[in-house]
Structures are given as structure tokens and as C-alpha cells.
Amino acid sequence: MVEAHAVPGPARDRILEAAERVVAEVGAARLTLDVVAQAAGVSKGGLLYHFPSKESLLGALAQRYVQSMEQCIETAKGGISEQDHSRDLKACIVGILGTDPRSKAMGAALLATAANDLTLLEVIRERLVAYNQELAASNADFARAAIVTLAIDGLMMRESLRISPFSETQRVEVVRELMKIADESYR
Amino acid sequence: MVEAHAVPGPARDRILEAAERVVAEVGAARLTLDVVAQAAGVSKGGLLYHFPSKESLLGALAQRYVQSMEQCIETAKGGISEQDHSRDLKACIVGILGTDPRSKAMGAALLATAANDLTLLEVIRERLVAYNQELAASNADFARAAIVTLAIDGLMMRESLRISPFSETQRVEVVRELMKIADESYR
DNA sequence: GTTAGCATACCGTCCAGCCGGTACAGTCCC
DNA sequence: GGGACTGTACCGGCTGGACGGTATGCTAAC
Numbered sequence: 001m002v003e004a005h006a007v008p009g010p011a012r013d014r015i016l017e018a019a020e021r022v023v024a025e026v027g028a029a030r031l032t033l034d035v036v037a038q039a040a041g042v043s044k045g046g047l048l049y050h051f052p053s054k055e056s057l058l059g060a061l062a063q064r065y066v067q068s069m070e071q072c073i074e075t076a077k078g079g080i081s082e083q084d085h086s087r088d089l090k091a092c093i094v095g096i097l098g099t100d101p102r103s104k105a106m107g108a109a110l111l112a113t114a115a116n117d118l119t120l121l122e123v124i125r126e127r128l129v130a131y132n133q134e135l136a137a138s139n140a141d142f143a144r145a146a147i148v149t150l151a152i153d154g155l156m157m158r159e160s161l162r163i164s165p166f167s168e169t170q171r172v173e174v175v176r177e178l179m180k181i182a183d184e185s186y187r
Numbered sequence: 188m189v190e191a192h193a194v195p196g197p198a199r200d201r202i203l204e205a206a207e208r209v210v211a212e213v214g215a216a217r218l219t220l221d222v223v224a225q226a227a228g229v230s231k232g233g234l235l236y237h238f239p240s241k242e243s244l245l246g247a248l249a250q251r252y253v254q255s256m257e258q259c260i261e262t263a264k265g266g267i268s269e270q271d272h273s274r275d276l277k278a279c280i281v282g283i284l285g286t287d288p289r290s291k292a293m294g295a296a297l298l299a300t301a302a303n304d305l306t307l308l309e310v311i312r313e314r315l316v317a318y319n320q321e322l323a324a325s326n327a328d329f330a331r332a333a334i335v336t337l338a339i340d341g342l343m344m345r346e347s348l349r350i351s352p353f354s355e356t357q358r359v360e361v362v363r364e365l366m367k368i369a370d371e372s373y374r
Numbered sequence: 375g376t377t378a379g380c381a382t383a384c385c386g387t388c389c390a391g392c393c394g395g396t397a398c399a400g401t402c403c404c
Numbered sequence: 405g406g407g408a409c410t411g412t413a414c415c416g417g418c419t420g421g422a423c424g425g426t427a428t429g430c431t432a433a434c
Contacts, residue, residue: 111301111302114298115215124350128352129352131352147361154337155337162312165318
């Protein structure tokens with residue numbers, strides 16, 4: 001069972017966070033309104049007050065995915081020198097593949113949304129398109145930088161689905177090599 | 188609606204193929220036994236004769252994912268020189284990101300299985316672990332080669348979820364660059 | 375006549391969404 | 405200040421439909 005964390009704060013956020021926990025722990029198929037409500041410490045009626053339908057809950061999860069991504073990257077930027085040419089790309093690597101707990105929940109949000117309705121992911125696509133345009137307009141080697149972002153996504157997905165074959169040391173190697181390729185992308 | 192393709196051949200394969208079509212067209216959440224049966228041109232009883240439970244159907248989809256992957260790669264090997272040191276890795280790129288229709292269905296199989304029960308993906312993890320061991324034992328630059336495989340997965344996933352931001356020409360660029368990194372991995 | 379390969383009808387459960395409530399904090403009027 | 409009214413936030417039982425699975429019937433092949 002997914003326990004109800006007595007987390008304070010706005011009910012809306014508690015519900016979204018609870019939904020991510022439910023997906024991570026019992027799977028996207030068991031993401032029911034009752035279970036989410038219980039995990040969030042709210043009644044079903046209370047949940048439906050904030051999210052009038054399951055679809056709206058899933059849409060909010062997709063939105064949250066985008067926000068978490070931006071926040072993780074923004075936070076990670078703080079740890080990288082402003083002189084570094086590949087700062088943005090490295091922030092993606094560190095932000096998403098680092099230890100930020102928000103990044104762990106992102107996979108759950110993506111999976112839950114994707115499982116129920118692919119069109120709800122449009123908001124994520126828009127964000128990726130914007131990022132892609134930035135990349136194309138920058139002085140980076142486009143293809144090489146794009147591959148870095150793809151590898152980030154690939155690793156995140158594998159870990160969300162628990163099918164990553166890497167040992168801990170291998171993972172460290174991979175992340176370090178990603179940083180190296182990020183450097184190679186800018187010159 | 189998902190039309191019933193009057194595809195001949197063994198019913199079992201027709202059902203699995205139909206399931207992949209259903210997921211690709213209407214989403215993993217609407218992958219119901221009734222819909223799959225209809226799409227495969229079989230009755231529900233007929234479907235349940237071949238797959239006694241939904242779980243067994245999903246398990247077979249995961250198996251099929253592994254098989255499709257191996258076949259796509261094997262087929263692609265034919266188009267690459269035996270002298271090429273990075274032949275195996277390049278076969279992955281071409282096989283999975285190429286035009287083979289089987290590779291298109293793989294994302295659907297993965298998504299459907301993941302949405303319902305992550306433990307059914309174990310068979311996929313095992314295959315990845317095996318491949319990872321091959322890679323580690325080879326004379327390739329491990330991290331660099333691993334990144335190629337991760338980027339392949341990342342791109343495949345984005346395209347399955349229809350959130351890939353790349354234009355057609357950008358995609359070609361990315362694939363070409365992947366081939367280049369594959370070469371860099373072996374020397 | 376027995377088995378393989380289906381089809382049809384049906385059952386029980388689960389779940390999304392609805393609805394009739396409750397509690398409470400304003401706030402406007404008198 | 406106190407009654408009437410309104411909006412916000414939330415509760416929990418209910419129901420109708422969907423969906424997984426069962427039970428049974430049918431037919432052609434061997």
C-alpha cells in the first residue's frame with residue numbers, strides 16, 4: 001500500500017506528489033483516484049474538487065514534469081562555472097541524472113501520462129521543441145549536443161522502468177563521458 | 188477505431204501485432220482484451236485461448252520486444268562491412284532507428300507492458316544486461332558506446348511518445364553523428 | 375470421438391465521475 | 405452585531421459502465 005504522508009502544504013501539490021509516488025510504487029495501471037486520494041490524505045471528493053477529472057490530473061502531472069525539468073536544470077546551473085561554454089548542456093546532465101529527488105519523480109509522471117493519453121504529452125513536446133531551437137541557434141555542434149540530451153532521456157527512462165543494466169561505477173563512467181561529449185559539442 | 192486488418196498467418200502473431208497497433212493508435216490505457224480481439228479479427232474467447240490472461244499477453248509483448256530488437260539488429264548487420272570494428276554498434280543504430288517496420292512497433296510493446304506491470308519488463312532487462320556485458324568485455328570505449336545505445340533508446344522513446352522535437356533533416360544529422368561516435372568508440 | 379481452435383454469453387469486480395451533503399470564512403445589508 | 409447569503413474546500417456514498425475472466429457451445433480435422 002501507498003501510505004499517506006502527512007505532508008503539509010497546499011492540497012493540490014500534495015495530490016500531485018502522491019500521484020507520482022503511487023505510479024513509482026504500484027505502477028501506472030493502478031493509478032486510481034481512490035488510491036491517489038488516500039495516498040495524499042484527501043477524500044475522493046476532495047481530489048475531484050482540485051482535479052475535476054482524471055484527465056485533468058494527468059495533464060497536471062505532465063505540466064509538473066516540465067516544471068520539474070526546468071527547476072532541476074536551473075538548480076544544477078548553480079554548480080557550474082559561468083565561463084563554461086557548455087554550461088547549459090552540463091546543467092541538463094547534472095540536473096536530470098543527479099541526485100535531485102524531483103528528477104526521480106519525473107519518470108513516474110511521464111509514464112503515468114503516457115500510459116493514459118499521449119496527447120497530454122503535448123506540453124512536454126512544446127518544451128522540447130523550444131529547447132531544440134535554442135540548441136540549433138547556439139554555436140554548439142547540434143547533432144552532438146542533441147545526442148547528449150537523447151542519452152540523458154534514455155538513461156532516465158531505463159531507470160524509471162528499472163531496466164537499466166549499468167552498475168553504479170558504470171553509471172558514473174557514463175555520466176562523466178556525457179560531460180566530455182558536452183564539452184566536445186562547443187568548439 | 189482500430190480496424191481489423193485481415194492479415195493471414197498464425198493467430199497468435201496476429202494478436203500480438205494487433206495489440207501493438209492498438210497501443211500505437213489509441214494508447215496503452217485502452218489496450219483491452221475486447222479491442223485487441225476485434226483488431227486482430229478474433230473473438231475474445233479466441234484471444235483468451237492463446238493468451239489465458241492479460242498478463243500473459245503483456246508478457247508476450249515484452250518477449251516480442253526483445254525478439255524484434257534482435258531481429259532488427261541482425262538484419263541491419265547485413266548492410267555493414269564485416270571489417271568495420273564498430274559493426275555491432277552501428278547495426279543497433281541502423282536496425283532500431285532505421286526504416287524496419289518492426290522497430291516502430293517496439294515502442295508500443297514497451298509502453299503497453301510498462302504501463303501495466305513493470306516486473307514484466309524483466310526479460311528486457313536481462314537482454315540489456317547481456318548486451319552490456321558484451322560491450323564491457325569488448326575492446327570498445329565502454330562509456331562512449333553505452334551513450335550511443337542510450338541515445339538510440341532516448342530517440343526511440345521520444346518518437347514512440349510523439350514528443351520528438353527534431354525535424355527530418357535534424358534526425359538524419361543525429362543518426363549520422365551517432366555513427367561517428369560509434370566509430371570513435373573503437374580505437 | 376477427441377482434440378484444436380475458435381465463438382458467444384455471461385458474471386463479478388473495479389473504478390471514474392456524480393451528487394447531496396458539511397464546515398467555515400468572508401461580506402454585505404440592516 | 406447579527407442574520408442572510410455566497411464562495412471555497414472538502415467529504416463519502418452511490419451507480420453505471422467498462423473490463424478481465426469463465427463457462428459453454430460449435431465445427432472441422434485427424
